[in-house]
Amino acid sequence: MKTYELNDKNVKLIGRTYPFEGNLWSAFSGTGIEFDFEGEYLAIILLADESCKEEKGENLARYAVLIDGEEKFKGMLDKEKTELVVFDSASKARVQVIKLSECAMSTMGIAPLVTDDNAKVTPAPERSRKIEFIGDSITCGYGVDDEDATHNFKTSTEDCTGAYAYKAARLLDADYSLVSISGYGIISGYTATAESKIPEQTVPQYYKSLGFSYNKFAGKLAPQDIPWDFSRYIPQAVVINLGTNDDSYCLDHADRQRDYTDNYKLFLKEVRANNPDAFIFCTVGIMGTRIYKALETAVNEYKAESEDTKILSYCFTEQDHENDGYAADYHPTRKTHDKASKAISQVIKETMGW
Numbered sequence: 001m002k003t004y005e006l007n008d009k010n011v012k013l014i015g016r017t018y019p020f021e022g023n024l025w026s027a028f029s030g031t032g033i034e035f036d037f038e039g040e041y042l043a044i045i046l047l048a049d050e051s052c053k054e055e056k057g058e059n060l061a062r063y064a065v066l067i068d069g070e071e072k073f074k075g076m077l078d079k080e081k082t083e084l085v086v087f088d089s090a091s092k093a094r095v096q097v098i099k100l101s102e103c104a105m106s107t108m109g110i111a112p113l114v115t116d117d118n119a120k121v122t123p124a125p126e127r128s129r130k131i132e133f134i135g136d137s138i139t140c141g142y143g144v145d146d147e148d149a150t151h152n153f154k155t156s157t158e159d160c161t162g163a164y165a166y167k168a169a170r171l172l173d174a175d176y177s178l179v180s181i182s183g184y185g186i187i188s189g190y191t192a193t194a195e196s197k198i199p200e201q202t203v204p205q206y207y208k209s210l211g212f213s214y215n216k217f218a219g220k221l222a223p224q225d226i227p228w229d230f231s232r233y234i235p236q237a238v239v240i241n242l243g244t245n246d247d248s249y250c251l252d253h254a255d256r257q258r259d260y261t262d263n264y265k266l267f268l269k270e271v272r273a274n275n276p277d278a279f280i281f282c283t284v285g286i287m288g289t290r291i292y293k294a295l296e297t298a299v300n301e302y303k304a305e306s307e308d309t310k311i312l313s314y315c316f317t318e319q320d321h322e323n324d325g326y327a328a329d330y331h332p333t334r335k336t337h338d339k340a341s342k343a344i345s346q347v348i349k350e351t352m353g354w
Contacts, residue, residue, distance in 0.1 A: 001041070003112040004121045010113075011035040012123040014098065015177045016210050016228055020217050023047055024110045027103035027211030027223040029140045029160035030178040032063075033110060034096045039119025042086040044097060047109030048077035049215040059105035059214075062155050066096040074100075076156055077108060094124055101155040102140040103211040104181055107223060129174035129354060130234065132275070133165035134203060135241035137182035138286055141166070143328025144337065149321075151328040153182065162334045164286070165239065167341035172354055177233050179203070181212060185246035187263045197249045197256075203242055204267045208274070230274045237348055238275050240267075243284035247291040257294040264298035265305075272308060279351060285316035286332055286340055314347055316340055 004010045006024035015031035017024050025047075026032065044065060051059045057078055065073040065084060073084050086095065099108045113121060133139050141163035142153065151157075160166050160178060169176035181203055183190045189201020206212040208230075210223035217223065243260070250256040264282075271280060282299050284292050292315045299313040317339070319326075324335040332340070348354065 001114055002117055002119070003114055005112050006033055006110055008123065010121050010123065012126065014096075014175075016179070018210050018217065018223070018226055020221060022112065023218070025107060025217035026099055027107045027213050028178050029100065029102045029180055030098060030166060030176065032096060032098040034094065034124040036093075036122045036124055037087070037095050037119065038092045039087070039116050040090050041088055041116040041119065042091070042095070043114040044084045044086055045111035045114070046077055046082045046084070046097075047111060047218070048080055048082070049107045049109075049217065050219055051106035051215050052078055052080060058154055060155055061099060061106040061108040062101040062158060063108060064098050064100050064161065066098065067093050069094075077106070098161065100141070100159045100161065102158060102180065102182055103213050103223065105155050105213070106215050107213050107217055109218065127173060127175045129172055129236060130176075131169055131172070131174045131237045131239060131348070132177045132179065132233070132235040132278075133239045133241070134207070134271070135165065135178075135180040136184050136203070136245055138244065138332060139163055139165045139178055139180035139241055140182050141337070142182050143331045144334050146328040147325050147333050148328060149326035149330045153329060157328055162337060164337045164340035164344060167337060168345040168348070171341060171345040172348060177235065179207060181206070183245055185244070186242050186267060187260050188246050188249040190245040190248050192248070194249050194251055201245070204263075204270065207270060235275060235278050237281065237352060238271055238278045239281045239283060239344065239348070240271065241283045243291040243295050244287045247288055250291060250294070252290070257291065260291065261294045261298040261301070264295060265302045268298070268302045268311070269306075278310070280311040281344070281348065281351070282311065282313045283316060283344065286319055286336065287330070289315055289318050312351065314344070316343060
C-alpha cells in the first residue's frame with residue numbers, strides 16, 4: 001500500500017483548505033478534494049474535530065464522497081476517524097470528497113489517500129470558469145434534507161450540494177468556492193426580536209480567513225485565525241447573497257437600512273480589493289425581498305463613487321411555498337434552489353458571455 005499527500009500536485013483542492021500535521025483541513029461548506037483514480041484499492045480517511053465528542057452530536061460535520069458525480073457515501077463524522085473503502089477491485093473514476101455542512105458547527109480533515117502500490121492519483125482538471133459565492137444559510141443548503149418548516153437547524157439535514165450556488169456552478173460548468181455562514185449578515189445576524197443588531201454575526205469579518213468555527217482544526221487551530229491567500233483561487237465572478245439575516249433587524253427602519261447600505265459598500269470595496277478583475281453580482285430575495293432596495297442603493301452608490309462598472313444587483317424571485325414548500329425553519333427546498341440556480345446562472349451567463 002502507498003499513500004498520497006493531499007496537495008495540488010495530487011488532487012484538486014476545492015474551496016478554502018489548509019494543510020496541517022500531514023492532513024488537509026477545511027471549514028466552509030463545499031470544501032474538499034477532487035481527483036482521478038485508477039487502480040485496485042482506494043481508502044479515504046476523514047477526521048472529525050471536537051464536535052464528535054459532544055453528547056448530543058447535533059453539530060457533527062456532514063460529508064459526501066461522489067464517484068463520477070454520483071453519491072457513493074454520505075454521513076456524519078461521529079468519531080475521530082472514519083475510514084471509507086471506496087474501491088477494492090480494478091477501477092477508474094473521478095472522485096470527489098465534499099464537506100456538506102457549514103463551518104460554524106464543525107470542521108473536517110482528510111488524511112492522505114491510501115491506495116494499492118500501482119494505483120495512480122492525479123488532480124481533476126481545473127475548469128476554465130471559476131465562481132466565488134458569499135452568503136448565509138441559503139448558500140449553505142440549510143435544512144434541504146428536511147422539508148418540515150417547523151423543524152430547526154441540524155447539520156445532518158444540511159447539504160450545500162442541494163443549494164442554488166453549487167447547482168449554479170454545475171450548470172455553468174464552473175469551479176466554485178463557498179464563503180457562507182448560517183444566520184450571518186452584513187451588519188447583523190438573524191434576530192427574532194429586532195431590538196438590537198448582532199454585529200458579531202457578520203460575514204465580512206471572516207472573508208479574509210479560512211472561515212469561522214466554534215471548533216478547531218485538529219483541536220488546535222481556529223480557521224478564523226488563519227489568513228486566506230486570495231492568489232490560490234481567482235474567480236472571474238463573485239456572487240454575494242447577504243441581507244436576509246440583516247432584514248430581521250433592519251425591517252422597515254430607514255436608519256437601519258442605511259446602516260446596511262453603508263456597510264455593504266465597505267464590503268464591496270474589500271471584495272473588489274481581493275478580486276480586482278472579477279464581475280460582482282449582488283443578490284438577495286429568495287427568503288424575502290424587502291431589503292433589496294437598500295442593497296440596490298449600495299450598489300448604485302458604490303458604482304458612482306468608484307466608477308467600477310463590473311458589478312450589478314439582482315433580486316431573486318421569493319420562494320413560492322404553496323407550490324414548492326419549505327425546508328427546516330422556513331428555508332428554501334431543493335425545488336426552490338433549482339429555480340434559483342437556473343435564474344442566477346442565466347444572469348451570470350448573459351453578463352459574462354459564458
